[in-house]
Amino acid sequence: MIKTTIVGIATLLLFIACSKKEEPTLSPPAAITGTIPLESVSKFSGEKALAHVEALTAFGPRPPESQAYEKSLFYLEKYLAAVGWKTKRQSFKGITPTGPLSFTNLLARYSPDAEPDWSVSPPYLICSHLDTKRYRNFRFVGANDSGSSTGVLAELARALSAPSNGSENIELVFFDGEEAILENIRGRDGLYGSRYYASQLNKRSVKPRLGIVLDIVGDPNIPLLIGGDSDKNLEAHTRAAATKLGIQDWVQVHRDSIIDDHVPLMSRANLPVLHLIGAFMEAPYWHKKNDTLDKITPSALENTGRLTLQVLHQLTK
Numbered sequence: 256m257i258k259t260t261i262v263g264i265a266t267l268l269l270f271i272a273c274s275k276k277e278e279p280t281l282s283p284p285a286a287i288t289g290t291i292p293l294e295s296v297s298k299f300s301g302e303k304a305l306a307h308v309e310a311l312t313a314f315g316p317r318p319p320e321s322q323a324y325e326k327s328l329f330y331l332e333k334y335l336a337a338v339g340w341k342t343k344r345q346s347f348k349g350i351t352p353t354g355p356l357s358f359t360n361l362l363a364r365y366s367p368d369a370e371p372d373w374s375v376s377p378p379y380l381i382c383s384h385l386d387t388k389r390y391r392n393f394r395f396v397g398a399n400d401s402g403s404s405t406g407v408l409a410e411l412a413r414a415l416s417a418p419s420n421g422s423e424n425i426e427l428v429f430f431d432g433e434e435a436i437l438e439n440i441r442g443r444d445g446l447y448g449s450r451y452y453a454s455q456l457n458k459r460s461v462k463p464r465l466g467i468v469l470d471i472v473g474d475p476n477i478p479l480l481i482g483g484d485s486d487k488n489l490e491a492h493t494r495a496a497a498t499k500l501g502i503q504d505w506v507q508v509h510r511d512s513i514i515d516d517h518v519p520l521m522s523r524a525n526l527p528v529l530h531l532i533g534a535f536m537e538a539p540y541w542h543k544k545n546d547t548l549d550k551i552t553p554s555a556l557e558n559t560g561r562l563t564l565q566v567l568h569q570l571t572k
């Protein structure tokens with residue numbers, strides 16, 4: 256009897272201990288501070304975004320650990336600092352099918368004076384990958400995959416760089432290692448940077464409200480898809496924003512989910528996401544050596560940047 260009771264108490268304690276351990280992170284979502292004004296939407300310049308893509312592709316292929324990747328990080332750090340954003344490198348080692356590799360994500364916050372508190376998230380994450388897929392038999396500079404979305408993020412930083420522009424609501428995230436080492440993203444090969452970033456998000460005392468992931472956004476000849484994993488409310492906001500900007504024919508809802516950096520944000524950090532990705536399956540140059548500057552236009556970059564700002568305006572007004 257006593258034995259049973261002791262066992263009973265022990266089981267109960269174990270149960271309490273286990274339930275405590277399995278409790279999800281309950282950090283509160285970040286409060287929205289200030290509205291992203293409608294005027295910032297028209298401030299976004301496609302020509303300026305294109306200039307960033309030109310600079311990045313001029314460094315050459317930028318797979319993880321490459322010299323061009325390092326140059327790209329320096330380039331972004333310098334530019335972002337010039338427009339009032341503080342940056343932070345997030346480096347880690349990842350295990351790939353061909354052995355361990357060092358990866359570095361870059362995080363940015365608008366904060367012209369003080370260093371931001373990186374342990375507290377702002378409400379909105381806007382993300383792009385920075386790495387290009389590694390090919391040994393040809394030179395792959397990835398103008399559209401992933402130069403375009405990276406250029407858009409850098410130009411978003413400028414368009415939002417004025418006090419009381421609601422920019423404190425945003426963290427820009429440039430992921431390393433989105434591309435798989437082997438042919439396709441599969442299992443634990445690919446999404447290295449976003450998986451690590453999402454796992455670190457759970458350590459913050461305040462969590463973001465949502466994540467927006469941009470990828471392959473610079474080609475006006477392929478539709479910009481609202482990926483199937485996107486949150487329904489964000490999808491509705493994006494469709495309304497596209498109509499408002501007159502680009503509703505270019506921005507299309509895609510019912511299927513497409514594996515990309517938003518997946519770890521959903522699965523590891525439990526965030527609603529908006530996934531905007533060009534219909535790469537219709538792009539004959541995708542993951543080929545001719546993913547070059549001639550495939551992207553300032554107007555497509557501008558439409559993507561303004562669409563993102565319009566959505567942010569709607570979310571914060």
Ligand SMILES: [Zn+2]
Nearest residue numbers: 388400434542
């Ligand atoms: Zn790719």
